[in-house]
Amino acid sequence: MARLTRLALSGFRNIAAGDLQLGAAVNLFYGANGSGKTSILEAVHMLATGRSFRSRQHQSVIQRGSERLTVFGRLDNGVSLGVERLSSGGGRIRVNQVAAESSSQLAQLLPLQLINSDSFAALEGGPGVRRRLLDWTVFHVEHHYLDALKGYQIALRQRNALLRRGKIEQEQMGIWEDRLVSHAAVVDKQRARVFADLEREVFSLISRLPESLLTEVSIRYRRGWKQGSDLGEALRAARETDLTQGHTRVGPHRADLAFAVEGQPAQTILSRGQQKMLVCALRTAMARVVAGTSRLPVFLIDDLPAELDSEHQQLFATWLTESAGQVLVTGIDKEATCRPWLALGSPWNQPSVFHVEHGRISAESLSTGPNNEWSK
Numbered sequence: 001m002a003r004l005t006r007l008a009l010s011g012f013r014n015i016a017a018g019d020l021q022l023g024a025a026v027n028l029f030y031g032a033n034g035s036g037k038t039s040i041l042e043a044v045h046m047l048a049t050g051r052s053f054r055s056r057q058h059q060s061v062i063q064r065g066s067e068r069l070t071v072f073g074r075l076d077n078g079v080s081l082g083v084e085r086l087s088s089g090g091g092r093i094r095v096n097q098v099a100a101e102s103s104s105q106l107a108q109l110l111p112l113q114l115i116n117s118d119s120f121a122a123l124e125g126g127p128g129v130r131r132r133l134l135d136w137t138v139f140h141v142e143h144h145y146l147d148a149l150k151g152y153q154i155a156l157r158q159r160n161a162l163l164r165r166g167k168i169e170q171e172q173m174g175i176w177e178d179r180l181v182s183h184a185a186v187v188d189k190q191r192a193r194v195f196a197d198l199e200r201e202v203f204s205l206i207s208r209l210p211e212s213l214l215t216e217v218s219i220r221y222r223r224g225w226k227q228g229s230d231l232g233e234a235l236r237a238a239r240e241t242d243l244t245q246g247h248t249r250v251g252p253h254r255a256d257l258a259f260a261v262e263g264q265p266a267q268t269i270l271s272r273g274q275q276k277m278l279v280c281a282l283r284t285a286m287a288r289v290v291a292g293t294s295r296l297p298v299f300l301i302d303d304l305p306a307e308l309d310s311e312h313q314q315l316f317a318t319w320l321t322e323s324a325g326q327v328l329v330t331g332i333d334k335e336a337t338c339r340p341w342l343a344l345g346s347p348w349n350q351p352s353v354f355h356v357e358h359g360r361i362s363a364e365s366l367s368t369g370p371n372n373e374w375s376k
């Protein structure tokens with residue numbers, strides 16, 4: 001179970017400095033628009049991945065006028081993580097004070113599930129969004145998955161580079177296609193295996209939903225080339241057309257998860273709220289599948305009350321108690337943000353509450369208001 005016990009940050013957007021002792025189960029951050037709530041989740045995301053979920057440019061995250069941002073976190077197993085980004089460019093990622101090998105090392109130590117308004121585009125968006133969700137799950141379950149995926153991507157880049165030369169060099173093409181096919185076999189096999197678990201978990205969750213329509217949802221894993229056909233043959237057959245397009249059009253990089261209701265794409269049938277709940281079920285199912293072999297992830301949930309009605313919030317909170325290591329959730333209104341958790345069993349019904357005001361974060365008790373302002 002992954003848990004953050006301490007989070008310290010400085011120079012992070014409008015938060016000049018802060019040092020938080022986090023609760024073991026639910027942590028609620030409430031405050032007005034623009035107060036800095038999302039920035040706290042963004043800092044945790046940076047700690048777990050080395051990057052923001054809002055910007056590719058570290059410069060925009062560093063507080064205006066500051067030379068650097070820092071985020072430090074301590075996990076319940078004693079591991080410490082640190083990220084520093086400089087306004088001049090560059091920075092450092094450290095695990096237990098030692099330079100990290102890669103950002104995937106961070107992801108192994110602190111698996112995260114981020115749910116914000118962008119997450120709800122999972123059904124409407126392109127296949128890449130859904131493929132990344134599947135890949136996140138496979139990465140945490142199958143230890144050699146990343147090697148196979150990277151190998152596949154290298155071979156794919158080489159084949160695409162050959163295609164862009166404008167004529168097919170048979171021998172070179174054959175070499176890269178062979179490599180592509182062997183990596184693709186591993187990637188596809190592991191995805192298909194993990195997908196079967198994911199599908200089972202999604203159904204066990206949505207069967208608890210009140211709406212009948214959502215329980216009609218079906219999910220299919222599309223592997224990226226025709227079922228029953230050989231990828232090597234499919235690539236050879238596609239060479240001429242790929243040459244005119246300048247890229248490879250079949251293979252695991254085209255894989256997708258197809259959600260349908262009565263044979264129609266789910267997003268054309270389900271209401272916005274139903275789509276959101278389906279995405280919540282998918283994210284929860286991902287955490288459950290990962291829990292079998294890895295650590296239960298920390299859930300970062302940006303503004304839950306804005307996304308779901310109270311009945312669905314309550315159900316999602318219940319799912320999370322069964323599937324999350326720890327939850328960090330934001331909202332504008334304290335009472336509304338607390339409500340879904342209070343009806344749950346211990347320790348989920350005893351959230352740690354933080355008030356965020358103009359970049360200052362104060363720990364509060366649930367009932368009595370501010371008692372410990374720790375950041376100026």
Ligand SMILES: Nc1ncnc2c1ncn2[C@@H]1O[C@H](COP(=O)(O)OP(=O)(O)OP(=O)(O)O)[C@@H](O)[C@H]1O
Binds near residue numbers: 015036038040059063
């Ligand atoms: N680089 C920066 N330096 C200083 N302040 C910044 C920087 N980038 C963003 N800000 C400010 O920091 C704040 C970040 O707010 P954040 O998005 O975390 O707020 P929030 O509490 O989640 O708001 P909302 O409820 O509107 O989503 C905003 O007021 C924004 O204008």
